[in-house]
Amino acid sequence: MRPAVRVAVATLLLTTLAGLCVHYGATYDERWPHPTGDQLQDDPSQFTGQQVLLFGEVQTVRDDTIVIHVHDDADDVAAELEVTNVDKSVEPGGMVQVYGVVNPDWTMTAEKTVVVNRSDGASTYKYVVSLAGVLLAIGYFCKHWQILPQKLGFEPRTDRTERETDRPNDG
Amino acid sequence: MADLLTHVLAAYALFTVASWRFEWLTKRWVAIAMIGALLPDLNRLGLLVTDATLESMLGVPFSLDAMQTIGGVCLLAGIGAVVLTERHRQAFGVLLAGALSHLLIDGLKAYADGAAGTWLYPITWYRHPTPNLYVSSDPTVLLLTGIIAGSVFLSERDWL
Numbered sequence: 001m002r003p004a005v006r007v008a009v010a011t012l013l014l015t016t017l018a019g020l021c022v023h024y025g026a027t028y029d030e031r032w033p034h035p036t037g038d039q040l041q042d043d044p045s046q047f048t049g050q051q052v053l054l055f056g057e058v059q060t061v062r063d064d065t066i067v068i069h070v071h072d073d074a075d076d077v078a079a080e081l082e083v084t085n086v087d088k089s090v091e092p093g094g095m096v097q098v099y100g101v102v103n104p105d106w107t108m109t110a111e112k113t114v115v116v117n118r119s120d121g122a123s124t125y126k127y128v129v130s131l132a133g134v135l136l137a138i139g140y141f142c143k144h145w146q147i148l149p150q151k152l153g154f155e156p157r158t159d160r161t162e163r164e165t166d167r168p169n170d171g
Numbered sequence: 172m173a174d175l176l177t178h179v180l181a182a183y184a185l186f187t188v189a190s191w192r193f194e195w196l197t198k199r200w201v202a203i204a205m206i207g208a209l210l211p212d213l214n215r216l217g218l219l220v221t222d223a224t225l226e227s228m229l230g231v232p233f234s235l236d237a238m239q240t241i242g243g244v245c246l247l248a249g250i251g252a253v254v255l256t257e258r259h260r261q262a263f264g265v266l267l268a269g270a271l272s273h274l275l276i277d278g279l280k281a282y283a284d285g286a287a288g289t290w291l292y293p294i295t296w297y298r299h300p301t302p303n304l305y306v307s308s309d310p311t312v313l314l315l316t317g318i319i320a321g322s323v324f325l326s327e328r329d330w331l
Contacts, residue, residue: 006253013253017238017246024292025222025234031296032289053284073234074223099283112283114306122308126174129313130212133176137205140183144199145255153256156199 003152037072040079048104055116056081058094068096082107093120173280173305175212177313178273180320182208185272186265187323200265207269210247211239211277211290239277240292244270279304 001009029036034053039046056068065084072078083098084107090096097114117123145154186204190196214235225233237243248270252263278287279302286298305312 024237025232097283130175
């Protein structure tokens with residue numbers, strides 16, 4: 001495929017991807033069966049008395065009771081919820097999922113809790129390890145492929161015996 | 172999501188074992204599969220710029236999480252395939268397979284309501300039941316995957 005054609009195909013696919021992100025963003029709130037942060041921001045009262053799943057950042061911990069903040073798309077606090085019956089170990093700064101019925105005074109007795117990140121440190125661990133994953137994948141890729149700026153793309157490095165075992169050009 | 176190192180190591184192990192069966196699946200294609208395993212987490216660009224910022228810039232609803240779905244990874248694999256100068260169909264297939272390995276592993280993680288995320292979009296918004304096997308910050312997941320990937324690496328080095 002000529003470079004100009006590849007650029008055209010990539011542009012078309014990127015535009016389609018942007019369209020997919022728009023459609024997903026436009027329909028997610030109504031398709032997700034639980035309240036999102038944005039919906040809580042708009043009208044929290046419509047969800048009281050309902051069984052919901054909420055994701056929140058832990059603010060305080062006291063015995064089996066925690067206070068969490070649910071965030072909206074802008075990362076602002078959309079709601080504060082006091083959750084009891086939390087049988088898992090978690091610290092302020094951690095991230096949890098809570099599932100249960102929301103009372104009118106914005107408390108909940110959790111039927112089930114999942115601790116996504118036990119503490120702020122657990123989030124940091126995940127990001128550091130993920131960065132190592134990105135570097136490993138890119139490093140392994142660069143070991144076997146090289147960029148050719150004049151062709152606007154990557155080609156296999158040719159110093160190994162793999163070239164003979166690859167199939168003929170199918171592109 | 173599990174952490175990205177887990178996904179990359181899982182793709183390495185899976186596709187290296189597959190390469191023992193398929194002659195065309197050489198190390199350079201295993202490398203492509205490992206890149207494919209990164210694709211769904213491109214939604215983490217949201218750590219740099221939030222959906223709300225993008226929405227206010229574009230004037231329409233927008234969610235980067237669409238990239239963590241089947242539809243999103245199909246398009247991302249297509250874009251990745253044309254970044255290579257040749258063998259685009261093969262690259263598309265391997266990138267997509269790597270990305271699907273990521274989505275399948277994510278499909279096993281814990282949700283408090285017992286149903287997985289909406290990764291089948293845009294085919295369906297159905298959330299399948301999840302076995303709640305792990306949470307993403309659990310080091311056990313990485314340890315287990317690391318042992319498997321290490322065993323595959325040693326097997327390949329010693330036997331092939």
